[in-house]
Structure formats: structure tokens, C-alpha cells
Amino acid sequence: MMEKSTWSQRLIKWFYGLDRTLDEYEQHVLDRAGHHITVGLMAYLLLSGLGVSFLAGMVGVNTSLVIWQFTNLGVCLVAWGYLSWAIYKLHLSDIEVTTKQYQGAIKAVLKKSQRQTLVTVVLFQMIDSLSNAWLDSASYWQTFFSWPQLRTLLIFAVVMGGASVLIGMARVKVVY
Amino acid sequence: MNRVKEYRQRAHLSQMGLAEAIGVARQTINMIENDKYNPSLALCLNLARVLNTDLNTLFWLEADTKE
Structure with missing residues (x-):
């Protein structure tokens, strides 16, 4: 049954060009993927902040910031890949x-x-x-x-x- | 556990036809038929109505099968 969509569902729909109304199952899938990504990114944010401080002491501030940029990019790609995989696997974009x-x-x-x-x-x-x-x-x-x-x-x-x-x-x- | 596929075929409906009748995506019907998604009560009631049966006939708990 059609339910009111949340802002994260609207964002995901816009990003992936899903222009039809999603039913309860599709909303459930997007919600679950969105929650996984949010929790994962928050954990990464906390841990990487700590990690980069330790790294700065070992290899210097500039090098540690460069490494951080690349890990940030990697994490973004992983999050994007996970969401894309979920959408592809469940045929949401078909x-x-x-x-x-x-x-x-x-x-x-x-x-x-x-x-x-x-x-x-x-x-x-x-x-x-x-x-x-x-x-x-x-x-x-x-x-x-x-x-x-x-x-x-x-x-x-x-x-x-x-x-x-x-x-x-x-x-x-x-x-x- | 459910008999959605059996009742859909009895009603000569395709997955797409049933999906359109109750206003969901075809994939949702596929997931329900394969026991990969537990639909909401409202969706179950709609399925039962369109397939001309009742909830108890269409859905049951896995534990009940083992007894």
C-alpha cells in the first residue's frame, strides 16, 4: 500500500531517477538501505576522525589529510555501490x-x-x-x-x- | 507462508495483473509469493479481497505447518 515517503526516500528516488510511486515493500527496502548507510557513515565519521589524529602523529598532518580524502572517497563509493546494488537486485529501477x-x-x-x-x-x-x-x-x-x-x-x-x-x-x- | 501464487493462478491473473489490481509493483507480488517479504495487514486484506478468499486461507504461520 502506498505510504507517505520520507525525505531520505525522496532523496534516493531523485538520485536514482525513480519517478514512480513506491509501494510498501519498495519503501521498506529503501528505508533499510538508508538506515544501513546512515549508521555506517556515522561510525566511519567517528572512527576516521580518531584514526586521522593518530595518523597525523605518525606520518604528518598533510599526508594524513591526503589519506583521509582518499578513504572518504572510497567510503562514498562503497555507500553508493551498496545502494545501487540494493536497487538493482530488487529491480526497483526497472x-x-x-x-x-x-x-x-x-x-x-x-x-x-x-x-x-x-x-x-x-x-x-x-x-x-x-x-x-x-x-x-x-x-x-x-x-x-x-x-x-x-x-x-x-x-x-x-x-x-x-x-x-x-x-x-x-x-x-x-x-x- | 502463503497461497498467493495458487490463488492468483486460479483467478487467471498474471503477477502484473494482480499488482495493478491492488496498486503495488509486480516485484512486491513476486517477493510475497516467494515468502521473501511479509506484507502489511492492509496489503494482505487487499490480496484476499482481489483473490476472492479470506486471510486464513491465504496466509498462515510457518510454525502452524510444523504442528
Whole structure:
């Protein structure tokens, strides 16, 4: 039965592009995964703070902070991987269609991927140009339209757009 | 433990058809049929209503089977 969704469920749904209403079982799965991740991250936060203090005494503050950054990245990837695995295993992200609806669903997925890629890439370019312009003491628009900046944008668009299309197409499942 | 699959097949319903009738995802029906998820009372009552039976026929405790 449909229940009122919590903020963490809404966040997870937004992040993974799950746009349909989730039923009680799906909400239960997301809640459980969200709780695991929250508890895990809190434990990591406490332990890593302690660990980095010990590490700073052994290898120096700068090295310990660099190590901490990498472990933070690793932990984020593990949390993301766990949630993605839960969603994939339980088919929460599947878009189930009949044979007749398949072509339409693929077209819709492609359109959505294009839109998402465009928005993300433009946003990335704006933020990246801003930081680069500030670092190089150059004007914003000059940096925005500079070749190295546009080249990075193109690579990012191709990689992200390609991945988005492939993931989107894999989500469409024909149910007989 | 439940007889959802048996009663669904008797009613000539697919998992998708039953899911649509009670407003849940097909995966939820699959999980219930395979005893991997214990549905809420409201969902059990809805299943019983759509499958034209009662709760006691559709669901029972595993301990009751062993007795």
C-alpha cells in the first residue's frame, strides 16, 4: 500500500531517477538501505576522525589529510555501490513495459538521458569555468569558451551521456 | 507462508495483473509469493479481497505447518 515517503526516500528516488510511486515493500527496502548507510557513515565519521589524529602523529598532518580524502572517497563509493546494488537486485529501477510499449519507452529514456546530460554538463561547465577563471585571474566568459574548457566539456558530455543512455536502456524490461 | 501464487493462478491473473489490481509493483507480488517479504495487514486484506478468499486461507504461520 502506498505510504507517505520520507525525505531520505525522496532523496534516493531523485538520485536514482525513480519517478514512480513506491509501494510498501519498495519503501521498506529503501528505508533499510538508508538506515544501513546512515549508521555506517556515522561510525566511519567517528572512527576516521580518531584514526586521522593518530595518523597525523605518525606520518604528518598533510599526508594524513591526503589519506583521509582518499578513504572518504572510497567510503562514498562503497555507500553508493551498496545502494545501487540494493536497487538493482530488487529491480526497483526497472521500467517494465509490454512489447508494444518498448519502442516508446526507449525513446522516452533517450530523451530523458539527453536532457539530464545537457543540464549536468552545462552546470558542470559553469562551476568549473568559475573556479578556473578565479584561479587563472581571467574573465569568466573567456574561460567558459576557451578550448581546454570546451574540450573537457565535450569529453564529459560523451562519457556521461553514453553512460546515461546505456543505463537507461538497460532499465527498460519487457514483461510478457 | 502463503497461497498467493495458487490463488492468483486460479483467478487467471498474471503477477502484473494482480499488482495493478491492488496498486503495488509486480516485484512486491513476486517477493510475497516467494515468502521473501511479509506484507502489511492492509496489503494482505487487499490480496484476499482481489483473490476472492479470506486471510486464513491465504496466509498462515510457518510454525502452524510444523504442528
